[in-house]
Amino acid sequence: MNFRFFRTAIFTICMLFSINVFAAEDGPALIPQPVKLQKLPGSFKITKGTRLIANTENKEIAELFSAMIKAPTGFTLGNTAGGTSAIQLVINKTYNKQIGSEGYTLEVKPSKTTIIANLPAGLFYGMQTLMQLLPKEIESPNVVKNKIWSVPCVKIIDYPRFGWRGLMLDVSRHYFPKEVVKKYINQLAKYKMNVFHWHLTDDQGWRIEIKSLPQLTAIGAWRAPRVGLWWKRDPQAANEVADYGGYYTQEDVKEIVKYAQQRFVTILPEIDVPGHSLAALAAYPDLSCTGGPFKVNVGNTFYGVDDNALCPGNEESFSFMEKVLGEVAALFPGQYIHIGGDECFKGFWKDCKKCQKRMKDEKLNTPEELQSYFIRRMENIVKSKGKKMMGWDEILEGGLAPEATVMSWRGMKGGIEAAKMNHHVVMTPADNCYLDLYQGDPAAEPPTYSMLTLSSCYNFEPIPSEIPDPSLILGGQGNLWTESVPNYRHAEYMTWPRAFALAEVFWSQKERKGWDGFISRMERNLERYDVANINYARSVYDATIKPLKDSVNKTMRIALSTEIKKLDIYYTFDNTFPDNFSPRYTDTLSIPKGADHLRVLTYHNNKPIGKMITVSIKDLEKRTED
Known part of the structure; x- marks a missing residue:
């Protein structure tokens, strides 16, 4: 064994979780960045004698705050007389237009902390800021002994840029139990996000x-168990048991909705139709154009081969959706229901007698117009339940339903088009908001597809210059599709810290943003996640490897880069592990004759910080062909 290389590898692993690139900012590490922060002298200390003062209308928020700090501190805060310090929650008697419905002011003095807002939501967000001002140990699930719970004295004025600040979790591709769904909601609320889009x-x-x-849950909630790459799996065999999955009872849903409401999070339920409906068709095959039988898909390729769309020529499809949306509307108090509308394969509609009759009767000329007809019928059902309809940007094709709100995912184009038609829009382009994409070099990450770096999230601007009325852009959200996310720990890994970046995009004013400052604050928030046992990615510290093919002589060179400019990259081609005595990257690399692998490692101040990445020259050749 080469012990030098062994020691280097172990040293690298040990250092990964202990180095920050940026010195801590001189001040609080708040995410998202508030509108205005003024540092004041002194500090406020929470002790077992601290009073928590709130009137009846703020009682739930006070109880939630008290519960949050009890686990790590052991203190039970109450409104008892004679306390040495106090935290007071106040609702304005006169509406403060500057801070609006979700804003707050927070003033921390040595003997008293005061949060003031127009509405309870603002108090809740002020409470989240106060939590971030406390030491990182406040995130501990257990009592931390001999800790001084000190808060720096500050004066903060804060309010959001956008009213829609969301995260989407796909629970269809993999079922996530009720308790982890609540955990996900709790985390997004801590960073002042207020919409949980539930892809059901x-x-x-x-x-x-x-x-x-x-039958939707008796049959449609279960599939044959599989692991391995999505779209490369074997389909379910004829007699194979379908026992992988699960579902949420209506009592579960009510519990989760209440949990979210306590954190001022609105749940947006999505029932994806007319495409993406194979699980429903497995339960009720007569709703298809072909009649089935169908099996719930296990992750094998089927698009365009198996029918997975509701038949818009069959009136029973609309009766089915009337029942579904009726029960969904009764469970979710938010104003919107999302009906999907994306990626619908229309090939089977062309050969369906019922669909062709529908097109003739309704004077529809194309399959896109038939889908638009279906979506308009969905909007009518949704409206009849007292809700508004939202859908992915494909609902623009064939004509947009009169009052639909568009969720723009295929870039910004669909959102721009909808806004020009005076429709509301939620911007969530895949290139900035799809959290299932690679966040670092593919050679160092679990398999998925494409790329979305932390900086691409942070640089997202939800309002394009082409928008005539910016108020039509409600905001934006990140989306975690879970084809390649089989468990909750990996869901956390894919979400954080990219959702930190999006939280700041959606809440903070543009002029308050700055990449270096964000990284410094991110690092200190990741320390809090270490205390809370929440998983996250450190991919922002890794090198990215980009092969460049000369168009004339066909030779390949290699460019290395990092998102954080203060890092050094060291590399080897000789099958040894790189360290800071290896060549340091300064310019594009030629590949030495006979080299079969490239290894790279990032350093900061002569200490390793990223993952060592190993990639074969053959794989780099393939990248130039993709």
Whole structure:
């Protein structure tokens, strides 16, 4: 064994979790960045004698704050007389237009901390800021002994840029139990996000109980178990048991909705139709154009081969959706229901007699117009339940339903088009907001597709210059599709810290943003995640490897880069592990004759900080062909 290389590898692993690139900013590490922060002398200390003062209308927020700090401090805060210090929650008697419905002011003095807001939501967000001002140990699930719970004295004025600040979790491709769904909601709320988009149905599973349609969960919630790469799996065999999956009962949903409401999070339920409906068709095959039988998809390729769309020529499809949306509307108090509308394969509609008759009767000329007809019918059902309809930007094709709100994911184009038609828009382009994409070099990450770096999230601007009325842009959200996310720990890894960046995009004013400052604050928030046992990615510290092919002589050179400019990259081609005595990257690399692998490692101040990445020259050649 070469012990030098062994020691280097172990040293690298040990250092990964202990180095920060940026010295801590002179001040609080708040995410998202507030509108205005003034540092004041002194500090406020929370002790077992601290009073928590709130009137009846703020009682739930006070109780939530008290519960949050009890686990790590052991203190039970109450409004008892004679306390040495106090935290007071106050609702304005006169509405403060500057801070609006979700803003707050927070003033920390040595003997008293005061949070003031127009509405309870503002108090909640002020409370989240106060939590971030406390030491990182406040995130501990257990009592931390001999800790001084000190808060720096500050004066903060804060309010959001956008009203829609969301995260989407796909629970169809993989079922996530009730308790981890609540954990996900809790984390997004801590960073002042206020929408949880719950993708409840798709080809790989139906996850919500519909009492009038019991087969949806008896059959549609279960598939044959598989691991391995998505779209490369073997389909379910004829006699194979379908026992992988699960679903949320209506009582589960009510519990999660209440949990979210306590954190001022609105849940947006999504029932994805007319495409992405294979799980529903497995339960009710007569709703298809072809009649089935169908199996819930296990992650094998089927698009364009198996029918996975509701038949818009069949009136029973609309009766089915009337039942589904009726029960969904009763469970979710938010104003929107998301009906999907994306990636619908229309090939089977062309050969369906019912669909062709529908097109003739309704004077529809194309399959896109038939989908638009279906979506308009969905909007009518949604409106009849007292809700508004939202859909992915494909609902623009064939004509947009009159009052639909568009969620723009295929870039910004669909959102711009909808806004020009005077429709509301939520911007969530895949290139900035799809959290299932690679966040670092593919050679160092679990398999998925494409790329979305932390800086691409942070640099996202939700309002394009082409928008005539910026108020039509409600905000934006990050989306975690879970084809390649089989468990909750990996869901956390894919979400954080990229969701930190998006939280700041959606809350903070543009002029308050800055990459270096964000990285410094991110590092200190990741320390809090270490205390809380929340998983996250450190991919921002890794090198990215980009092969460059000369168009004339066909030779390949290699460019290395990092998102953080203060890092050094060391590399080897000789099958040894790189360290800071290896060549340091300064310019594009030629590949030495006979080299079969490239290894790279990032350093900061002569200490390793990123993962060592190993990639074969053959794989780099393939990258130039993609």
